[in-house]
Amino acid sequence: MQDATSAALWIERLCVSYRTSALQPPRRVVHELSLAVAPGEVVGFLGPNGAGKSSTIKAILGFLTPDSGQVRVFGQSAGTPAAKQRLGYLPEVALYYPFLTPMETLWLYGKLQKLGGRELQRESYDLLKRVGLEGYEKRPLKTFSKGMQQRLGIAQALLGSPDLLVLDEVTSGVDPIGRRHLRELLAEVRARGTTIFFSSHELDEVAQLCDRVLLIAKGRCLDERRMDTALRAGIGSPLEDYFVTTIQKAA
Numbered sequence: 001m002q003d004a005t006s007a008a009l010w011i012e013r014l015c016v017s018y019r020t021s022a023l024q025p026p027r028r029v030v031h032e033l034s035l036a037v038a039p040g041e042v043v044g045f046l047g048p049n050g051a052g053k054s055s056t057i058k059a060i061l062g063f064l065t066p067d068s069g070q071v072r073v074f075g076q077s078a079g080t081p082a083a084k085q086r087l088g089y090l091p092e093v094a095l096y097y098p099f100l101t102p103m104e105t106l107w108l109y110g111k112l113q114k115l116g117g118r119e120l121q122r123e124s125y126d127l128l129k130r131v132g133l134e135g136y137e138k139r140p141l142k143t144f145s146k147g148m149q150q151r152l153g154i155a156q157a158l159l160g161s162p163d164l165l166v167l168d169e170v171t172s173g174v175d176p177i178g179r180r181h182l183r184e185l186l187a188e189v190r191a192r193g194t195t196i197f198f199s200s201h202e203l204d205e206v207a208q209l210c211d212r213v214l215l216i217a218k219g220r221c222l223d224e225r226r227m228d229t230a231l232r233a234g235i236g237s238p239l240e241d242y243f244v245t246t247i248q249k250a251a
C-alpha cells in the first residue's frame with residue numbers, strides 16, 4: 001500500500017480549473033482526482049479527449065497551480081527543485097529550436113539540469129543511439145520529421161536518468177517501426193527500475209507496456225485495474241472494449 005512518502009507519484013484530491021475570460025468564472029476540469037503510482041510501476045493514464053490527462057500531468061510537473069489537493073513526486077511537493085530533479089518529461093507537443101542539432105539540444109537541456117562536460121556528451125550520444133537517431137546527431141532539427149523530433153523528445157526526457165518518466169502521448173506522430181522501437185526502449189527503461197506514468201490513446205501500446213491502467217473522464221477517475229492477461233490478449237481489442245464500455249457506462 002502506497003502513501004504520500006513512499007509512492008513515486010501521489011495525487012490526493014487534485015482540483016484544477018482554467019479561467020478563459022475575466023467575465024466567466026473558472027471552469028473546473030479536474031475534480032478531486034486521487035491516484036498513487038508505486039516505485040518501478042508502469043501506469044497508463046487513459047481517457048477520452050478533454051478528460052483532463054494533460055492538465056493532471058501539468059500539475060505533476062508543477063506547471064500549473066491546482067485549486068486544491070496535493071501532488072507529490074517521491075514524497076516531494078510537485079514543482080519544487082527536489083521533485084523536478086527526479087522527473088523526466090515529454091510533453092504532448094515538444095517544440096525544439098529548429099536550427100539546433102540533437103546534440104546541441106541535449107546539451108541545452110543537460111545544462112538546465114546542471115549536467116555538463118564529457119559525461120553529458122557521452123550520455124547524449126548514448127541516448128540518441130538508443131532512440132534510433134544514430135547518424136543524425138549533428139543535423140539541424142528543421143530537417144527532422146515529426147517522428148524523429150518525438151524520438152529526440154524521448155532522449156531529452158531520459159537525460160539525467162530520471163526516476164519517474166512522465167510521457168504525454170509518447171508515440172504521437174511516430175510510424176509503426178518507430179513505435180516498436182520506442183516500445184522496446186520503454187521496456188528497457190522499465191527494466192532498469194524507472195517508474196513510468198504515461199497518457200496514450202494507443203491502447204495496443206498501453207496493453208503491452210503497463211502494469212496498471214487508470215481511466216479518467218471529465219476530470220474524474222472512473223476506474224483503475226491491473227493489466228492482466230485478459231486485457232493484454234489480442235491486438236489491443238480487450239483493452240479497447242474495456243475503455244469504450246467503461247466510458248459509455250459512466251456517460
Ligand SMILES: Nc1ncnc2c1ncn2[C@@H]1O[C@H](COP(=O)(O)OP(=O)(O)OP(=O)(O)O)[C@@H](O)[C@H]1O
Pocket residue numbers: 018019020029047048049050051052053054055056092
Ligand atoms: N490552457 C487552458 N485554458 C483553458 N482550458 C483548457 C486549457 N487546457 C486545457 N483546457 C481544457 O481542459 C479540459 C481538459 O483538457 P486536457 O488537455 O487536460 O485533456 P486531455 O485528457 O489531455 O485531452 P486530449 O486527450 O485531447 O489531449 C478540456 O476541456 C480543455 O479544453
